[in-house]
Amino acid sequence: LNQTPAIESEFNRIRAIQHELGLSSSRVKLGIGDDAAICEPPKENLLLCSDAMVEGIHFDFKYTSFEDLGFKALAACLSDIAAMNGEPLYAVISLALPRSISKKNIQEFYQGAKAIALQTKTDIVGGDLTASKTGFFVDVALVGNAKSPSTRSGAKPGDFLAVSGLPGASRAGLFALQNFPLSSCSRSLLQAHLRPQPRFDLLPALRASQACTSLIDVSDGLSSEIHHLAESSQVGFLLEEALVPLHPDARKLSADAFEWALSGGEDYELLATFDQMKVEQEGIPNGFKIIGRALEPNQGIQMQRIDGTRSPLVATGFDHFASS
């Protein structure tokens, strides 16, 4: 173990950036800088989750800026809190940094994280900072609060299956970045890929309706998330291709737009099931679109194509163990 005071002092400068960019509201009694942060406990139920992103697996600095990465790493974890019908409170961010990363890069990373933290009223209260011999690694852990948490396990046969937003848009944005000059890429698809928005905006309507029986976020692609709901709720599903809303710019880009919705991942939209009777009485909560139904478990997980044929829906979602 070599001692290199010059690098150690660089390390301290990075900590200073972290400190400076740390956000804390009055519920944070002690933020970045001690062994742990001291905060007010959540009022109802404590939610806890973490989400890691690895260079070469989840992102490539060819297409993602440090600011985008800071934003997206926090947004991805925030989406898990949204998927529990919760509100975010406190975040810690651990970074492993290759030597090639500059102080400016780190500052940009935290600026991106700060933007989504401010927007969602999340306090960044600490984390860890270490070197990496190889790639850039970031892990975000979040504490949230939920009065009435939603889970993956309440769907029952007959429930409507519905999704928010335009699934596949993130994958379409990546495709555009990989294949076209930036100036000719759809702004809206780039936004979907680089600056995904956790859908806290949908939760008030969701809570008001009380029709929601299960909830998950679309981080791995529709097909995988439908499988997750099926497994947790012990139901089958029928997904109807004709009902899945696609981004018009994604359709223009490729005939794969529907495939991207199924397996692209990183959309951070919400996928929910809703009680049929309540939906028939009150309609579907704002921002959701029905794309199928929950079936009896022995009916399996099926997809009805536009041509009317049915086939098993295979979970082809974003596979972290298959890297491009």
Next chain:
Amino acid sequence: LNQTPAIESEFNRIRAIQHELGLSSSRVKLGIGDDAAICEPPKENLLLCSDAMVEGIHFDFKYTSFEDLGFKALAACLSDIAAMNGEPLYAVISLALPRSISKKNIQEFYQGAKAIALQTKTDIVGGDLTASKTGFFVDVALVGNAKSPSTRSGAKPGDFLAVSGLPGASRAGLFALQNFPLSSCSRSLLQAHLRPQPRFDLLPALRASQACTSLIDVSDGLSSEIHHLAESSQVGFLLEEALVPLHPDARKLSADAFEWALSGGEDYELLATFDQMKVEQEGIPNGFKIIGRALEPNQGIQMQRIDGTRSPLVATGFDHFASS
């Protein structure tokens, strides 16, 4: 992004291991398997921290088994909770795994984590699991509770500086592993390096005495931690070499044993300051040994060598940006 169902199903098997090894007491309402865990909030103050370990920086699988790594990654983060005078509640563990890692390796990792979790009554409630193109990366985030949190910032000139255990033992254990056959290594030094114990056992006496004015854990080596206390408390320090307790096996191994105490890191012992008057009345809490004094801030941070000479104490602690 390739889709490889075979690998995806391997991923599911790993999740199953995680699930099976997840620990949850009655305060956990929903553990591993949803978007976030749902838990009872801490009763008093919420503590939140995270601690990352990177292959090639913090550990080398030549010397560290997967079980040791699971134990140590959680122990290191637990030590931050101990350093706040807190009790651990909930942990999430994020892993980035190279393809070379087997299912058995992962099982061993979680077995190690489970051992220290059980011992410290910590619930492992979730985490993230992803691939890594290069090394193994682990990040642990912990939520704890503290009735009366201790911080780094309460030391005042005149306070005694004291440490628990035998600092430098972890570095001595690593030295032994790197230089001698396993069978001839001191069991006690190996234990210190591979299975460090967060010092929750010292907290009851610490609380009872009320003499403690600041507290930190020795993760980066004594010299760096003394600097951290000095900076947070705005005091100077005098460290006396003659008072620093060293492991007899470390002394036998090398003349560097004191240097290891200063800069080796990963001891996960507690470093504290105690009010002079209270110590003179009640003695020092069990398990701590006085190694110096807090000074006025303008006196700086000094070390008195055994030969009586004084010199500035340089922060030479474990430097994550200088890798071996």
